[in-house]
Amino acid sequence: MPSICFYFQVHQPFRLRNYTYFDIGHSHDYEDETANREILNKVATKCYLPANRVLLGLLREHKGAFQISYSISGVALDQFERYNPAVLDSFRRLADTGCVEFLDETYYHSLSFLYSRPEFREQVRHHRDRIKTLFGQTPTAFRNTELIYSNELAREVEDLGYTTILAEGADRVLGWRSPNFVYQPAGCLKLRLLLKNYRLSDDIAFRFSNREWPEYPLTADKFAKWVHQINAAGEVVNLFMDFETFGEHQWQETGIFEFLKMIPGTILAHPDFGFLTPSEAAAHYTPVAQVDVPQYVSWADVERDLTAWIGNDMQDDAIRSVYDLEKAVRARNDPELLHAWRQLQTSDHFYYMCTKWFADGDVHKYFNPYASPYDAYINYMNVLTDFGQRLAAGGEQRPPPVSTRKTKSAKPRNPVTPTRRAAAAKQMSNVKQSPKVGRGRPRPAAR
Amino acid sequence: MRVLMFGWEFPPHISGGLGTACYGMTRALAQHGTEIVFVIPHMSGSGRGSHVRLVAANREPDGTAEAPGTASDVTTLLRHIELREIDSILAPYLSAPEYRRVLEVIESRVRRRAAASVLTARTDYGRNLMAEVARYSEAAERLALTERFDVIHVHDWMTFAAGIRAKRVSGRPLVVHVHALEYDRSGEKPNKDVFALEKLGLEAADRIIAVSHYTRSILIERYEVPPEKVSVVHNAVSRRKAGTVYHVARPRGEKVVLFLGRVTFQKGPDYFVEAAARVIEKIPSVTFVMAGVGDMLPRMIERVGQLRLGRNFHFTGFLRGEEVERMYAESDLYVMPSVSEPFGISPLEAMLYDVPVIISRHAGVAEVLTHALKVDFWDVTELANKILAVLTYPALSRELLRNGRRELQAIRWDVAADHIQAVYQQVCP
Numbered sequence: 001m002p003s004i005c006f007y008f009q010v011h012q013p014f015r016l017r018n019y020t021y022f023d024i025g026h027s028h029d030y031e032d033e034t035a036n037r038e039i040l041n042k043v044a045t046k047c048y049l050p051a052n053r054v055l056l057g058l059l060r061e062h063k064g065a066f067q068i069s070y071s072i073s074g075v076a077l078d079q080f081e082r083y084n085p086a087v088l089d090s091f092r093r094l095a096d097t098g099c100v101e102f103l104d105e106t107y108y109h110s111l112s113f114l115y116s117r118p119e120f121r122e123q124v125r126h127h128r129d130r131i132k133t134l135f136g137q138t139p140t141a142f143r144n145t146e147l148i149y150s151n152e153l154a155r156e157v158e159d160l161g162y163t164t165i166l167a168e169g170a171d172r173v174l175g176w177r178s179p180n181f182v183y184q185p186a187g188c189l190k191l192r193l194l195l196k197n198y199r200l201s202d203d204i205a206f207r208f209s210n211r212e213w214p215e216y217p218l219t220a221d222k223f224a225k226w227v228h229q230i231n232a233a234g235e236v237v238n239l240f241m242d243f244e245t246f247g248e249h250q251w252q253e254t255g256i257f258e259f260l261k262m263i264p265g266t267i268l269a270h271p272d273f274g275f276l277t278p279s280e281a282a283a284h285y286t287p288v289a290q291v292d293v294p295q296y297v298s299w300a301d302v303e304r305d306l307t308a309w310i311g312n313d314m315q316d317d318a319i320r321s322v323y324d325l326e327k328a329v330r331a332r333n334d335p336e337l338l339h340a341w342r343q344l345q346t347s348d349h350f351y352y353m354c355t356k357w358f359a360d361g362d363v364h365k366y367f368n369p370y371a372s373p374y375d376a377y378i379n380y381m382n383v384l385t386d387f388g389q390r391l392a393a394g395g396e397q398r399p400p401p402v403s404t405r406k407t408k409s410a411k412p413r414n415p416v417t418p419t420r421r422a423a424a425a426k427q428m429s430n431v432k433q434s435p436k437v438g439r440g441r442p443r444p445a446a447r
Numbered sequence: 448m449r450v451l452m453f454g455w456e457f458p459p460h461i462s463g464g465l466g467t468a469c470y471g472m473t474r475a476l477a478q479h480g481t482e483i484v485f486v487i488p489h490m491s492g493s494g495r496g497s498h499v500r501l502v503a504a505n506r507e508p509d510g511t512a513e514a515p516g517t518a519s520d521v522t523t524l525l526r527h528i529e530l531r532e533i534d535s536i537l538a539p540y541l542s543a544p545e546y547r548r549v550l551e552v553i554e555s556r557v558r559r560r561a562a563a564s565v566l567t568a569r570t571d572y573g574r575n576l577m578a579e580v581a582r583y584s585e586a587a588e589r590l591a592l593t594e595r596f597d598v599i600h601v602h603d604w605m606t607f608a609a610g611i612r613a614k615r616v617s618g619r620p621l622v623v624h625v626h627a628l629e630y631d632r633s634g635e636k637p638n639k640d641v642f643a644l645e646k647l648g649l650e651a652a653d654r655i656i657a658v659s660h661y662t663r664s665i666l667i668e669r670y671e672v673p674p675e676k677v678s679v680v681h682n683a684v685s686r687r688k689a690g691t692v693y694h695v696a697r698p699r700g701e702k703v704v705l706f707l708g709r710v711t712f713q714k715g716p717d718y719f720v721e722a723a724a725r726v727i728e729k730i731p732s733v734t735f736v737m738a739g740v741g742d743m744l745p746r747m748i749e750r751v752g753q754l755r756l757g758r759n760f761h762f763t764g765f766l767r768g769e770e771v772e773r774m775y776a777e778s779d780l781y782v783m784p785s786v787s788e789p790f791g792i793s794p795l796e797a798m799l800y801d802v803p804v805i806i807s808r809h810a811g812v813a814e815v816l817t818h819a820l821k822v823d824f825w826d827v828t829e830l831a832n833k834i835l836a837v838l839t840y841p842a843l844s845r846e847l848l849r850n851g852r853r854e855l856q857a858i859r860w861d862v863a864a865d866h867i868q869a870v871y872q873q874v875c876p
Binding site: 020372 | 817818820828831832833839840843845849850
């Protein structure tokens with residue numbers, strides 16, 4: 001009996017305010033509070049609240065036959081709590097139905113796995129604790145930021161005790177094989193792998209309202225027919241998508257909510273089909289084969305690789321610079337600084353710096369608060385420079401961390417070089433040479 | 448298709464964007480098979496003799512900035528372009544006061560010579576700029592009577608009267624190409640005579656080509672031109688032969704930020720100086736170069752003194768040919784903070800020398816350039832912020848240049864020539 005497995009990604013980054021070179025050393029306030037609140041409330045009104053209302057109704061109506069799952073980033077949870085607690089309540093009510101699974105991810109929606117293993121573990125633990133507190137569940141399934149995945153990640157996640165992991169069903173991962181089965185990650189014993197059926201997922205997430213698409217308009221009947229066609233040729237159809245699909249990417253006017261309301265009923269109309277959550281699906285089916293993924297895959301862009309976040313000079317420089325600060329941050333042992341550092345790890349900051357305009361430019365621009373990737377990089381580096389100076393200034397009061405950090409982190413590409421550190425130091429010295437910074441000469445941050 | 452074109456400058460004497468554009472454009476048009484009778488004002492020095500000098504266009508470009516790539520290029524060029532010179536002291540960007548000064552110099556020279564040869568001391572040049580423009584148009588009319596052509600193409604206001612008269616005597620359609628408007632040059636205080644002549648030319652035109660959407664919207668809003676009459680054809684940049692790009696070894700550590708252009712209201716040199724002051728506060732070792740001349744230059748020098756930035760500033764005066772190339776090659780960053788820039792070719796030239804650029808959002812070139820930093824010219828803090836970022840974060844320049852090189856490939860004169868030929872087809876089907 002084949003199952004449908006729905007997973008919705010919920011994430012909102014803390015966007016940075018316009019932070020110029022002249023703010024360095026003067027202001028340690030990095031967030032664009034207004035924009036973050038406005039965007040969160042807008043998306044809550046258009047998507048989170050109405051979509052959760054629809055889903056709650058469906059879960060009650062189908063009495064256990066319909067099930068769904070969410071992965072909500074820690075930074076999104078923080079913003080719900082701060083700006084719109086009603087959203088948090090709506091998720092709690094969903095959790096209370098017992099038909100909703102919450103997945104784990106890195107709290108800060110970061111790429112920490114690629115740069116620092118200890119940091120990755122801490123962020124995952126932090127997320128697990130938060131989900132337990134909020135929803136009373138201890139997650140058993142894991143999805144990494146933007147479905148970034150590799151053999152190595154799978155092994156790490158198995159070590160952390162999870163039973164299930166999610167990834168993109170990219171062609172270069174699967175080859176001729178179907179995503180509609182449970183797989184076993186290469187090198188793992190107990191962990192199960194669920195792969196996104198990107199055709200059916202993207203039919204909803206990207207093509208639903210596209211009038212150029214030959215299948216437009218997409219009805220629940222048509223979609224259910226496609227799903228039912230896999231009968232006997234597959235066991236689990238993994239429909240993974242951004243939750244904002246409902247009401248934000250596909251506006252209410254497109255009929256997306258009506259579509260959503262019809263989906264469980266039309267799929268369940270076929271007696272062989274049901275719904276499961278990721279962990280249930282992984283437990284229910286036997287893996288048909290091992291999947292070997294030595295190189296990273298993700299769910300972004302046509303390339304399905306890491307180049308949306310790292311790969312150009314600016315992105316590499318920015319992300320290495322932030323992880324270069326790890327040792328200094330930890331040495332300060334200050335929760336506030338640690339939190340600020342971690343917020344700077346959120347993958348969106350690097351996504352905004354992507355210069356792959358030509359193929360996927362539209363999507364990148366749509367989600368980008370900056371006029372250009374260059375502006376994004378400049379703003380980020382200004383903030384990071386100030387943050388680095390705060391660490392250095394504080395370090396003077398304590399024994400300064402001198403040796404260059406070397407963690408056991410897996411390097412996805414080139415190794416971290418110490419030159420950034422030198423560049424940062426040089427830049428700081430430039431500022432100190434300045435004769436006119438009297439008021440704002442970098443000083444130890446208030447503790 | 449044979450075009451009577453009233454243009455500006457011809458190699459090797461090119462002094463600015465207008466001449467560069469005319470040359471790049473005519474060369475590409477010639478390569479696409481368009482025949483051009485290219486008419487330019489040319490000061491004979493004597494002011495005597497025939498107004499029109501027929502020149503066999505066999506003057507070989509001398510290999511400076513805009514030299515064509517290959518020998519066959521030159522051949523094509525010469526087969527399709529015939530150069531005609533009208534004796535006149537008109538020059539691109541000439542203002543009324545500048546015209547008077549030029550005239551005085553010439554007249555004193557003529558007087559000296561006359562004193563020596565006992566001839567009457569006088570020149571035929573107009574008493575003022577408008578009179579000279581009128582005189583030029585009379586000569587243009589006579590020339591139009593003797594030439595064979597299908598369409599008339601003029602570039603900016605000083606040639607508009609010539610185009611109108613050539614159209615009247617020949618009955619051929621007129622294409623008016625707008626590179627800059629009085630509104631760009633003078634802002635809210637336009638010279639009434641120039642503005643009036645611009646309006647006349649725009650009205651007489653069968654078709655108008657604007658160098659950017661930015662300029663097109665000014666034509667529509669400020670000059671009340673019917674929108675359907677204006678086509679946009681972006682300018683481009685001529686590529687040099689591989690290997691001819693100037694490279695200099697420069698001492699590391701000392702960063703150079705360049706402004707290169709006329710030092711006039713339109714180009715925003717004052718914003719460059721104010722931003723420089725803010726940059727130097729943070730990085731005292733940066734050198735700022737202001738290359739060019741113009742009516743605002745004395746004020747800029749004064750302001751730099753006032754701000755005590757003399758140690759950080761170089762004023763080079765007017766640069767030509769190889770000096771320009773060298774200047775680009777020595778710079779770490781090119782800044783064009785124009786208040787109103789219809790197009791602006793120079794950032795593209797800077798990019799050819801692997802120099803990253805910051806450009807005003809109020810520039811036509813911003814419409815074709817994605818991989819440049821863009822600022823509102825009045826936002827001095829943001830301009831300084833971006834200059835500091837380029838100087839501080841090396842990955843920024845690397846990324847700008849890597850993508851910019853690819854982008855430049857598409858900004859070619861032969862693309863522009865295609866569009867211009869399409870406009871010719873519209874007016875003479």
